[in-house]
Amino acid sequence: MPKRLPDELFRESGVTESPDVHGDAESWRRSDAKPRVPFRSREAKEIAPPMVVAGVVGALLLGFVVGKFVAVQSDVPEPPEVTASSTTASAAASPTADATLAPWSGPVSAVPIQSAEGRCQDTISVNPPSNLLDNDPSSVWSCRGAGAGESITFSLGDDEVVVGVRLVNGNTISPERYLAERRILSVKWTFSDGSWALQGLAANDREPQEIRFPPTKIRGDITMTVMDATVPGETDSSKDAVSISSLQFLGVG
Secondary structure (H helix, E strand, O other): OOOOOHHHHHHHOOOOOHHHHHHHHHHHHHHHEEEEEOOOOOHHHHHHHHHHHHHHHHHHHHHHHHHHHHHHHHOOOOOOOOOOOOOOOOOOOOOEEEOOOOOOOOOOOEEEEEEEEEEOOOOOOOOHHHHOOOOOOOOOOEOOOOOOEEEEEEEOOOOOEEEEEEEEEOOOOHHHEEEEEEOOOEEEEOOOOOOOEEEEEOOOOOOEEEEHHHEEEEEOOEEEEEEOOOOOOOHHHHEEEEEEEEEEEEEEE
């Protein structure tokens, strides 16, 4: 028969709960509670939204102004592109020239040249300006060197009306000579009344090249001055030269 346990073991002892029990319960309640929200002042809640709205409105206004400016700028027409022509002069420049006159566009005829004179800057040319009086491509005018500043003065008949010039640029006697020498890029025509015109020339065109200008009555001489030229095609110093194979002054046809 089993041994009976003492009755004292089943009696209430009257001892209260240990403080540690409340402490653990309190600790559990705190750990289950929601975390504290960081401090936020009332002013921040009231001021932040208006500031955000103001920033958005300002950005929209700025975008509208910039867009309007770009649209206005895009409506401004661009200036026309100015191009140069090697065959036509826009006008003769002169303090007394009539700027309303347009270059002559009607029929033309050759104006006789009475004389042509000029000296090369460095040497005496073996191909003098008088070779241009016959308008024959086999007799050329030439000067040794870079070409810039070389000039010829032409004399025409009294009171001739000139509307243009036609010339063959370079030494066209032979293809080899043409490629070996320099070619003129531009010349200036100066008239007796002080008016003048610039003529641009193609460097690789063996055909006649023209310039037209308003009808100009000549009471004296016309001077041609070389403004610019290409480099020579060969290093041989004898090929370092500029040439014109033929030249004609044009009048009203």
